[in-house]
């Protein structure tokens with residue numbers, strides 16, 4: 001009984017509306033009349049715990065522990081493990097051991113180990129340490145950009161262009177993160193069109209994949225859908241990923257919306273689609289999904 005009550009309260013906004021006879025049979029009838037959505041047949045997991053999780057740890061996690069963690073994650077079957085970030089140790093002391101981490105981990109042949117590189121300095125050091133994939137990280141919010149990487153969005157794009165140009169030369173794939181796609185801790189609401197604009201610029205400069213970050217976990221399935229609809233106007237879904245922090249317990253619901261994609265106009269045009277996705281919780285409660293058309 002309590003389960004039914006729970007389900008009923010959760011379904012109040014469902015398409016059939018309020019005022020129906022809420023018997024278990026009625027509930028089942030309504031569920032079976034829901035449109036059926038396709039789910040992905042393939043899921044790509046980008047494990048970000050060693051970077052996004054550990055960058056927030058207040059205690060100093062010893063380098064050896066990080067290396068062991070990354071090795072164990074590789075052995076677990078993951079194909080992509082974000083290992084560290086080549087950022088300033090003054091800004092993020094937790095990642096100050098990036099050289100040792102990158103040089104200390106076992107590089108399994110079928111696993112990629114992307115690292116964050118905010119500028120050319122970081123890119124060059126990362127490559128010297130053996131990085132074969134990098135990620136640049138921008139934001140759809142001016143204030144977040146300033147507080148995170150100490151420059152405006154426009155300035156960040158210029159720095160990223162230098163990185164993507166160098167990466168092209170070195171034949172190194174680049175992922176692009178856009179933070180604050182569903183809300184900013186400083187500016188509040190962020191418009192889907194701003195997200196689409198920044199994402200498109202990063203895609204146009206050569207990122208093979210754009211990961212859309214709900215940095216503070218304020219997104220909901222509704223805002224995720226609106227944002228993705230705007231971004232899908234300018235970037236093909238095969239090049240999109242979502243990165244959902246689970247701060248308010250919404251990450252899995254938001255990922256589900258991204259995966260279903262059925263209501264998103266570009267996805268409905270496709271006869272079949274493969275959606276690569278992931279959902280996970282790390283120390284910092286991160287979940288990330290990547291959808292491929």
Ligand SMILES: CC(C)(COP(=O)([O-])OP(=O)([O-])OC[C@H]1O[C@@H](n2cnc3c(N)ncnc32)[C@H](O)[C@@H]1OP(=O)([O-])[O-])[C@@H](O)C(=O)NCCC(=O)NCCSC(=O)C[C@@](C)(O)CC(=O)[O-]
Pocket residue numbers: 052055085086087088089091092116118119121122123137148149150177178179180213214215243
């Ligand atoms: C971008 C900078 C470097 C600009 O920082 P800055 O202070 O403006 O840089 P600068 O060019 O003026 O240089 C200042 C000093 O930093 C050094 N420096 C310069 N670049 C590097 C580098 N790459 N690696 C190491 N050192 C560097 C540089 O050599 C110099 O050293 P000094 O002469 O003072 O001794 C800084 O703001 C920074 O490192 N920020 C990192 C922020 C960060 O890592 N945030 C967390 C990751 S983003 C995230 O978590 C979101 C994401 C991706 O998960 C998605 C989501 O959830 O939304």
